[in-house]
Amino acid sequence: MELLYEGKGKQVFLTDDPDLVVFRFKDEATAFDGVKKESFGGKGEMCATITEILMNLLEKNGVRTHFVKRLSNNEMLVKRCFMLPIEVVVRNYSAGSIAKNLGLKKGIKFPFPIKDLFYKSDELHDPMLNDDRAVALGFVTFDELDVLYNSALKVNEVLSSFLLEKGIILADFKLEFGKFKDSILLADEITPDSMRLWDKDTLEPFDKDRFRFDLGDLLAGYRLFLEKITK
Template structure:
């Protein structure tokens, strides 16, 4: 397969079908725009399996995604989308940048999900946007933003309820979207790399914050999360 693109967490390969590409998840973990990085054997396989489980769950609940099927332990087949240059973050609890920037205590539950959008740029450190800026700069239209927000909130409803049944709080998460033919699809991945996941009783993290802030073994957290959502 010919390599099309390589990012921090995965490689993207062309296939014989121009409408399909292969995601190969890597074992590397990065934080702080790549300043901190380390390889964890088996991480890629767990991320591929988690993406398969959660994308399949979302499809069954009416969310259109680019996911087709898992091909191997660390590879998934997906529809080849033209990616939108923004990412949508949904926040149910205070954590990360919103807590830091606004001086909030970590773990405050918001009265409703907060939606933020950011321009995808490692060089600029993913600056925050608002609707007017995103549209004025030509990244999306107002109609497309409505689709993104509707899909993001649907994802939040489905995953929040599913994970709570497993004893997990979905504190926040990041989504990326792409255009495929005449549709806007949920794309990229859904893994602990892009979510904050806390144990309902202890608030212990299962996500990449374990690596970011040295809160525990990364693989142990991902493995426990995978076990919980697999049963």
């Protein structure tokens, strides 16, 4: 297969069908815009499995995604989208940049989900956007922003409820979207790489913060999360 794109966590390959590409999940974990990097054998397979499970769950609940089918341990077939250069972050609890920038204690539950926009650029360290900036710079239209926000809130509703039943708090998460023909689809991945996930009772993290801040074995956290969502 011809390599179309390679990012920090995935490779994207062309197929014979111009509407479809192959995602291959890598075993690398990165943090702080790639400054911290390490390889973990089996991570790619776990992330592919988690993405498959959660995207199928979302599809069943009315969220349109780019997922088509699983191909191998670490590969899946997806619709080829024109990716929007923005990330939508939904925050249910204070953590990460919002806690750091606003001097908040970690773990404060917000009265409603907070939606943030960021420009995807490692070089610029993913600067924060507002609606006007995103539209004025040509990244999206206001109508498209409505689609992104509505989809992100639906994802939050579905995943928060599902995970809480499994004993997991969905503190926050990042989503990426792409255009496919006349539709905007949830794209990229949904894994502990792009979510903050805490044990409901102990607040132990199951996500990439274990790697970012040396809070425990990364694969053990991902494996425990996978076990919980498949029970």
